[in-house]
Amino acid sequence: MGWGDRLAKVYIALIILFIYLPVFFMIALSFKSGAKISFPIEGLTWDWYIKPPTGYEYSAYISILHDNNFFTALNNSLFVSILTALLTCLLVTTTALALRKRIVGRDLLFYLFILGFIVPGVALGLGVAFMFRLFGIESSLLAVAAVLTVYTVPFGLILMMSRFDPDLATYEYAASVLKASPLNVFRRITLPLIIFEVISAAIIGFLLSWGEVIRTQFVMKGTGTLATYIKNELSINPITPKWFAAGTLIAIIAFIGLAIFAYIMSRRVR
Amino acid sequence: MSIPQLKMGVLDRVSKYSRYLLLLPGFVLLLLFLLIPLSMIVSISFFERFTLAGPENFTLSNYVTFFTSPQMSTILLNTFGMSLIACLIAFLLGYPMAYFLVFRVKSTRARFFVVSLLLVPFLIDWSIRVVAWLPILGESGIVNYSLMSLGVIKEPLELLFGRSALLIIWPQTYLLWMIFPSYLALTRIDPDIINAAKVLKAPPHRVFFDITFRLSLPGVVMGFIFVFVSTLGDYITPALWAGGIQTLGLSVANYAANFVWPYAAALSTILVVIALLVLYVLLKVVDIKKLVY
Amino acid sequence: MGKALETRDLVKWYGKEVLALNKVTFDIDSGDFFVIVGPSGCGKSTLLKIIAGILDYDSGKLYINGMDMKNVPPYKRDVSMMLETYALFPHMNVFDNVAFGLRMLGKNKSEIEKEVKEALKLVGLAGLEKRMPLELSGGQRQRVALARALVINPSILLLDEPLSHVDYRLQRKLMEDLKEIHRKVGNTFILTTHVQEHALSLADTVMVMNTGVIEQIGKPEEVYNNPATVFAARFVGEINLFSAQIKSWDGELCYLNTDIGELKANPKNKNTLSSGDKVAYAIRPERVKIGEEAKLYENKIEAKLVSYYYFGHYMEYVFQTGGNAKIKVSVPTEKVGNLTLGSTYLLGWSAKDALLIEKPCMIEGLDIEEVIYGK
Ligand SMILES: Nc1ncnc2c1ncn2[C@@H]1O[C@H](COP(=O)(O)OP(=O)(O)OP(=O)(O)O)[C@@H](O)[C@H]1O
Ligand SMILES: [Mg+2]
Secondary structure, eight states, X not given: OOHHHHHHHHHHHHHHHHHHHHHHHHHHHHTBOSSOOOSSOOOBOOOOSOOOOOSSOXXXXXXXXXXXXXXXXXXXXXHHHHHHHHHHHHHHHHHHHHHHSOOTTHHHHHHHHXXXXXXXXXXXHHHHHHHHHHHTOOOOHHHHHHHHHHHHHHHHHHHHHHHSOTTHHHHHHHHHHTTOOHHHIIIIIIHHHHHXXXXXXXXXXXXXXXXXXXXXXXXXXXXXXXXXXXXXXXXXXXXXXHHHHHHHHHHHHHHHHHHHHHHHHHHHOO | OOOOOOOOOHHHHHHHTHHHHHHHHHHHHHIIIIIHHHHHHHHHTTEEEEETTEEEEEOSHHHHHHHHSTTHHHHHHHHHHHHHHHHHHHHHHHHHHHHHHHHTXXXXXXXXXXXXXXXXXXXXXXXXXXXXXXXXXXXXXXXXXXXXXXXXXXXXXXXXXXXXXXXXXHHHHTHHHHHHHHHHHHHTSOHHHXXXXXXXXXXXXXXXXXXXXXXXXXXXXXXXXXXXXHHHXXXXXXXXTOTTOOOHHHHHHHHHHTTOHHHHHHHXXXXXXXXXXXXXXXXXXXXXXXXXX | OOEEEEEEEEEEEETTTEEEEEEEEEEEETTOEEEEEOOTTSSHHHHHHHHHTSSOOSEEEEEETTEEOTTOOGXXXXXXXXXXTOOOOTTSOHHHHHHHXXXXXXXXXXXXXXXXXXXXXXXXXXXXXXXXXXXXXXXXXXXXXXXXXHHHOOSEEEEESTTTTSOHHHHHHHHHHHHHHHHHHOOEEEEEESOHHHHHHHXXXXXXXXXXXXXXXXXXXXXXXXXXXXXXXXXXXXXXXXXXXXXEEETTEEEEEETTEXXXXXXXXXXXXXXXXXXXXXXXXXXXXEGGGGGGSSEEEEEEEEEEEEOSSEEEEEEEXXXXXXEEEEEEGXXXXXXXXXXXXXXXXXXXXXXXXXXXXXXXXXXXXXXXXXX
């Protein structure tokens, strides 16, 4: 291993550390009792037994586990994100397959899809809010998912199209001269070759919609998704370890989910 | 006399137009949730009021008000400048990461592992992650604590307020937006192209700048666009941390929260125009379509 | 004459499974036109990439013009290379692609202009300067890659299959041009091909490779007339091979039991052979005579004509013996007689023309019969 490889490893580790920095602190602070957040961290607590929240000096985990709105928001978030993931994966696949061929206005269409990401979140959120107001439409989780899909599709599209095998079309022609019907060409040739990207698109849909606050904020009514709920709580109330406990809980679930997913996928990739 | 012809099945007919059919769902979504909302923003920005009955009284005053207001230049500069610097920092940090991942991490498994690792924080709530900077950069956070105990400074630095907050938090939060497209672009470069440059007498820095970097530019530009527009639209980080830094996005949110719809719409329109202008300039420099076709 | 290139026990592994080069040792004189020929996947490209420095080797030594090349980056080596995949820079037009190396060498503008023009004219692409690589045909791309490597004019020029994708006429023209450039400039050319005719007609020296090892190095006529191994014989030119065992000697003349009956040979490698040895009995198709003429020779055999191939200036007949072995015979077109498919003819050849090859190939542990009849 040359020094270049070593430098690369160190750099990659540093960047990962940088990205994880707030996460580490979040986890550390979630075990803190009391409300003040400062360094060095004092008064760690492991009060894992469930007792109803009374004063200030209880584990942050108890107060988050007793927050009903938190669970409503979690529910909403799961619904929105799963729906967005499915929509993203479907739309990205169909669009990418269509844009692959030379069709009239291909560039224009491509830019139009990218526009979904380019338009700043506040602006688009506001626009959708206007539209609902003008046409008297009640907002719903479905609408949130649709708005978020506009935002996630460009990402998935770029991923899928940039990874398309340049010879994909050749393989399809080969299959069709070998007597495969269009449906079979798709099922036997196209889909197996792009399945990795299809799944990736779904994941991107999930990840992006899970963290999105700005667009959701404008469209959402009520408790909202986890992201908007926590954001609203944080901007009204002082910051307490409760939210770090919430973050840690989410992180644990996320980590397990991603680990399982990564394990399955890593058996597919080579 | 008629010429005998093979019958086309329904499926054959469908597949003949499949490319247009395939575009339909995506297009419907764009129409309903992008094009119509955008045109609403633009049109409402030209009215005085927007009530339940619809917009009233055509006027240009929203724009006049903004462009004659004393804060106008500060706001535009904040918005534009902060986003651009954040992009630049994200690029300086993120591009080497993408480069090393592609050219120095040989095993696909290890690469996959690192990419997965980068994704985990995404699932942790965004605001919590932003807030979690408090124990690091806050008044009594680790940075100030260390600096003060080392005696480097007497008073805690106000790292989390004002511009510095944005320039630390934004690049960190949106770093993946830069790494991701750069990474994709770099993986698309045929290793033999780089080999060819090497055997044609190019020293390492020329190989990098003339070939590798040049060919990954579409991805870099895409990354710039992603980070730029993400930060343009992000009014929450400035709202939570950068107290006193007024950005265009934050103004939109504030006016919208106070139901000053047309003015918020006008500011949004300006925001969209800035985003498109930057996009246009970048596209003039590099053809980002190269990343995908 | 000095050595342009020396390798000593070069070993290259891809991962833990593929041994692409297995202790490859050879020298190339400077000014040589050196052609590496071998079947697909035998390690030709790997070897060239190692010489160019874009691939690292695992062990062994590599010297270029007498200097050790370990850890010397490609751009500091006095070589340039045309890659098998062409690898044209997609963001540069034809002119810029060809000019790239010259710019790297820091030549001035007018020089670059002149040399690029010349190189493009040489490969027959004058006028296409402004085209982008994607707007070229496969063969045109190959020629741009060739021109790009040629203009640099290094002391060693590596060409990985430079003629594979162009039509026959252009192939001939480029072959002539390459030879002429080589004669004029006097630098060392190392070229790979899997087309044996190219190897024979272009090379000053031919190297026959077999998965990771060298089978034989020599002048083209040497390799053709005296193949060192059965593999080399099979790979360079057409040849009839029969598995055989030495029965007895009568002075210079050797009697053998073969698949197609008793045959005689008058081998040059007499000293190393003794009775009972298993060898390959080889005879080139052009040495076999048909009919009346055949009666004059020591080796005679009856065989049925089963098919023929017309090659313009010669005709190749395929005969089948009683033992189901095939014998190929080539006859210059002007001497072709009237033969009918399915009839039986007398074939004959001189014992002096027959070769007895002892070694199946340079890879250990292979049985001679396996190599003779293909795996
Ligand atoms: N990057 C690689 N990873 C693993 N194995 C490789 C790699 N490149 C080449 N090989 C293997 O190494 C061996 C030699 O390959 P090489 O490209 O040198 O062959 P070649 O003689 O140039 O063949 P061809 O005439 O088809 O170009 C082959 O078995 C090939 O499969
Ligand atoms: Mg090769």
